[in-house]
Amino acid sequence: xxxxxxxxxxxxxxxxxxxxxxxxxxxxxxxxxxxxxxxxxxxxxxxxxxxxxxxxxxxxxxxxxxxxxxxxxxxxxxxxxxxxxxxxxxxxxxxxxxxxxxxxxxxxxxxxxxxxxxxxxxxxxxxxxxxxxxxxxxxxxxxxxxxxxxxxxxxxxxxxxxxxxxxxxxxxxxxxxxxxxxxxxxxxxxxxxxxxxxxxxxxxxxxxxxxxxxxxxxxxxxxxxxxxxxxxxxxxxxxxxxxxxxxxxxxxxxxxxxxxxxxxxxxxxxxxxxxxxxxxxxxxxxxxxxxxxxxxxxxxxxxxxxxxxxxxxxxxxxxxxxxxxxxxxxxxxxxxxxxxxxxxxxxxxxxxxxxxxxxxxxxxxxxxxxxxxxxxxxxxxxxxxxxxxxxxxxxxxxxxxxxxxxxxxxxxxxxxxxxxxxxxx
Amino acid sequence: xxxxxxxxxxxxxxxxxxxxxxxxxxxxxxxxxxxxxxxxxxxxxxxxxxxxxxxxxxxxxxxxxxxxxxxxxxxxxxxxxxxxxxxxxxxxxxxxxxxxxxxxxxxxxxxxxxxxxxxxxxxxxxxxxxxxxxxxxxxxxxxxxxxxxxxxxxxxxxxxxxxxxxxxxxxxxxxxxxxxxxxxxxxxxxxxxxxxxxxxxxxxxxxxxxxxxxxxxxxxxxxxxxxxxxxxxxxxxxxxxxxxxxxxxxxxxxxxxxxxxxxxxxxxxxxxxxxxxxxxxxxxxxxxxxxxxxxxxxxxxxxxxxxxxxxxxxxxxxxxxxxxxxxxxxxxxxxxxxxxxxxxxxxxxxxxxxxxxxxxxxxxxxxxxxxxxxxxxxxxxxxxxxxxxxxxxxxxxxxxxxxxxxxxxxxxxxxxxxxxxxxxx
Numbered sequence: 130x131x132x133x134x135x136x137x138x139x140x141x142x143x144x145x146x147x148x149x150x151x152x153x154x155x156x157x158x159x160x161x162x163x164x165x166x167x168x169x170x171x172x173x174x175x176x177x178x179x180x181x182x183x184x185x186x187x188x189x190x191x192x193x194x195x196x197x198x199x200x201x202x203x204x205x206x207x208x209x210x211x212x213x214x215x216x217x218x219x220x221x222x223x224x225x226x227x228x229x230x231x232x233x234x235x236x237x238x239x240x241x242x243x244x245x246x247x248x249x250x251x252x253x254x255x256x257x258x259x260x261x262x263x264x265x266x267x268x269x270x271x272x273x274x275x276x277x278x279x280x281x282x283x284x285x286x287x288x289x290x291x292x293x294x295x296x297x298x299x300x301x302x303x304x305x306x307x308x309x310x311x312x313x314x315x316x317x318x319x320x321x322x323x324x325x326x327x328x329x330x331x332x333x334x335x336x337x338x339x340x341x342x343x344x345x346x347x348x349x350x351x352x353x354x355x356x357x358x359x360x361x362x363x364x365x366x367x368x369x370x371x372x373x374x375x376x377x378x379x380x381x382x383x384x385x386x387x388x389x390x391x392x393x394x395x396x397x398x399x400x401x402x403x404x405x406x407x408x409x410x411x412x413x414x415x416x417x418x419x420x421x422x423x424x425x426x427x428x429x430x431x432x433x434x435x436x437x438x439x440x441x442x443x444x445x446x447x448x449x450x451x452x453x454x455x456x457x458x459x460x461x462x463x464x465x466x467x468x469x470x471x472x473x474x475x476x477x478x479x480x481x482x483x484x485x486x487x488x489x490x491x492x493x494x495x496x497x498x499x500x501x502x503x504x505x506x507x508x509x510x511x512x513x514x515x516x517x518x519x520x521x522x523x524x525x526x527x528x529x530x531x532x533x534x535x536x537x538x539x540x541x542x543x544x545x546x547x548x549x550x551x552x553x554x
Numbered sequence: 555x556x557x558x559x560x561x562x563x564x565x566x567x568x569x570x571x572x573x574x575x576x577x578x579x580x581x582x583x584x585x586x587x588x589x590x591x592x593x594x595x596x597x598x599x600x601x602x603x604x605x606x607x608x609x610x611x612x613x614x615x616x617x618x619x620x621x622x623x624x625x626x627x628x629x630x631x632x633x634x635x636x637x638x639x640x641x642x643x644x645x646x647x648x649x650x651x652x653x654x655x656x657x658x659x660x661x662x663x664x665x666x667x668x669x670x671x672x673x674x675x676x677x678x679x680x681x682x683x684x685x686x687x688x689x690x691x692x693x694x695x696x697x698x699x700x701x702x703x704x705x706x707x708x709x710x711x712x713x714x715x716x717x718x719x720x721x722x723x724x725x726x727x728x729x730x731x732x733x734x735x736x737x738x739x740x741x742x743x744x745x746x747x748x749x750x751x752x753x754x755x756x757x758x759x760x761x762x763x764x765x766x767x768x769x770x771x772x773x774x775x776x777x778x779x780x781x782x783x784x785x786x787x788x789x790x791x792x793x794x795x796x797x798x799x800x801x802x803x804x805x806x807x808x809x810x811x812x813x814x815x816x817x818x819x820x821x822x823x824x825x826x827x828x829x830x831x832x833x834x835x836x837x838x839x840x841x842x843x844x845x846x847x848x849x850x851x852x853x854x855x856x857x858x859x860x861x862x863x864x865x866x867x868x869x870x871x872x873x874x875x876x877x878x879x880x881x882x883x884x885x886x887x888x889x890x891x892x893x894x895x896x897x898x899x900x901x902x903x904x905x906x907x908x909x910x911x912x913x914x915x916x917x918x919x920x921x922x923x924x925x926x927x928x929x930x931x932x933x934x935x936x937x938x939x940x941x942x943x944x945x946x947x948x949x950x951x952x953x954x955x956x957x958x959x960x961x962x963x964x965x966x967x968x969x970x971x972x973x974x975x976x977x978x979x
């Protein structure tokens with residue numbers, strides 16, 4: 130199917146430093162951005178009038194756990210150890226495969242409704258999250274989260290699904306290896322993960338220490354930083370998504386300068402865990418890619434990447450004590466093209482350019498809180514939220530239009546999740 | 555007119571520490587919450603079915619500059635001095651009285667649409683902001699912001715409007731004196747403001763130093779903290795709204811413990827100015843009232859108090875490094891009853907109780923990002939945003955229902971503001 134987006138105000142995210150914003154038409158042929166021009170007169174199966182829209186690349190969520198949607202607001206204000214040991218882990222143990230499917234599906238719906246078109250997930254029973262992602266139409270990277278206590282089966286599943294999906298033409302699903310975190314993976318476990326990633330020519334998705342306590346565990350156990358530990362374990366021989374970055378030391382920076390992939394910055398999660406502020410500014414100065422991630426709903430409370438952008442901007446301005454240090458455009462890049470670089474997908478997505486995959490969102494400018502529009506980037510980062518997203522296209526397919534989901538029965542999903550909540554929480 | 559709200563899930567904000575949430579009916583007679591009961595069968599002129607709603611007190615915005623709406627996103631990412639001197643001040647000088655009216659009106663519309671029912675404003679030509687507030691139906695405190703360079707006329711206006719409005723029965727408008735800030739008001743100016751506030755039996759609305767530089771100016775000039783300077787100038791003889799609180803020292807706390815009124819915490823503004831995090835936790839431990847304020851749209855980018863709540867919670871959790879330190883309910887109190895205390899309005903508003911003014915908002919729970927609802931307070935603080943507000947009642951009058959504004963021609967307001975933007979920016 131061909132789609133023609135007419136009269137769009139396009140923020141293409143192509144430029145390095147200065148936003149490029151132009152009135153353009155965009156022609157999508159099948160799953161590709163085929164033509165961008167002043168006025169396109171080609172026939173199309175579908176025309177989207179984007180006169181009152183800002184059209185930009187779909188948002189890229191570089192770290193999440195989609196199946197954790199049922200934990201929204203669940204016992205949030207208690208101590209971290211209590212929360213994990215007594216609220217989260219016992220419920221996770223009782224999650225059935227079908228629960229993973231419906232919970233993930235709910236997160237997918239929320240992503241579509243707030244303009245995210247690509248996600249990067251690690252958890253368990255990822256076959257079910259994968260199923261939900263495919264059903265919802267989103268693009269994503271799937272990884273079975275390996276710990277010392279659960280390695281064999283997860284690496285086998287990774288291999289099995291990698292083979293299945295690397296052979297699928299135009300698949301929106303990619304398979305990564307996931308080692309859970311430095312404090313849950315010993316050197317031997319890490320080695321097995323790295324070996325598999327090398328064998329499959331894929332990347333690794335891994336948490337860095339997020340909290341002070343996790344950081345102390347690593348320093349005590351290995352007498353080195355999380356980054357140094359991963360480096361010594363050859364994790365950086367393959368592309369990586371390093372999540373959090375709240376305890377990166379200056380001496381880690383030269384190591385990070387050489388990695389393929391980058392950091393997934395998760396500001397809302399870091400705040401919720403009373404952790405640290407990731408120094409994006411320093412990472413950017415060293416040309417290290419930084420994307421944004423919502424983490425799971427258990428910490429971020431929504432899948433809304435607009436909220437993640439705001440908190441990222443606010444934390445950085447207060448952390449650096451320099452008003453000019455992070456611009457709205459830099460934040461938008463982190464949520465799009467830089468996120469795509471972190472996931473190794475920047476050849477395919479993250480900008481609006483001819484030849485790229487048609488992952489596009491349209492934002493309704495006709496909102497009180499977006500008026501006046503002195504600066505489109507500033508409005509998108511500081512004033513907009515997910516509810517301002519009007520239309521979402523992934524891989525050339527319309528998933529939402531006029532805020533109406535195209536192929537999803539949201540009521541059914543909520544009903545299924547309600548039953549799970551009732552059973553488990 | 556009588557309004558009956560049926561089947562509401564009421565979060566009344568009455569309890570000190572534990573939220574009280576109950577299914578109730580609420581009967582509003584004229585401008586008063588007349589009856590709250592399990593099932594009210596009285597006849598009413600209007601019935602609101604709140605089956606899918608959370609019903610709570612309208613939000614209280616303890617510090618703003620409504621007329622600054624045109625500056626949304628305007629040259630936001632430049633240095634503070636440049637921004638003030640070259641972007642803001644030259645335009646402010648050219649603002650005409652009518653501009654103040656329309657700009658303020660736009661902010662009022664945004665407040666209604668995001669659930670704020672009471673505001674506290676200081677600026678110039680406040681007669682025009684007052685006019686817009688009255689037209690929009692909101693409750694508010696109005697103050698002419700006095701500096702050393704502009705004192706006589708502003709104090710006269712304050713007096714004139716105070717007399718006019720203190721005699722009006724059931725007026726939603728209250729007049730405060732405003733001294734702009736410690737760095738723009740010398741002791742003589744402060745004295746005149748205090749004298750007038752004493753004469754009128756009203757309060758003072760004043761900024762504290764927000765940025766490091768402003769704080770240094772005071773310390774250099776008076777060899778004391780901003781709080782000490784205000785205390786020595788007898789400002790605390792009258793009720794006060796002290797804005798920002800980003801540079802409160804431990805030695806200021808005993809002084810603050812004795813004030814009437816409280817602190818207006820403006821986290822988004824503080825971040826945008828790369829300032830400091832106000833230590834709410836310490837203020838709360840000393841039983842000092844803390845409300846939330848959006849500041850003007852020039853810094854906060856929206857009037858949405860839900861966003862202010864989120865950022866307040868996030869900053870506090872990261873500042874204290876203690877996950878448990880600020881609960882969602884505490885944040886909600888700051889946005890309602892505690893804000894009302896800061897403004898000296900807690901006898902009238904801030905909770906849902908029989909006898910209080912009917913300032914009530916209904917929040918639509920039927921949103922993907924509010925589901926599941928494991929914890930209503932957590933959902934309101936971390937997951938909701940202004941667009942989830944369905945119905946707004948101020949002083950017993952419905953200002954918005956099903957997100958439709960009742961008595962406001964938003965298109966006209968936007969058109970007027972468009973002309974101002976075109977002329978000035």
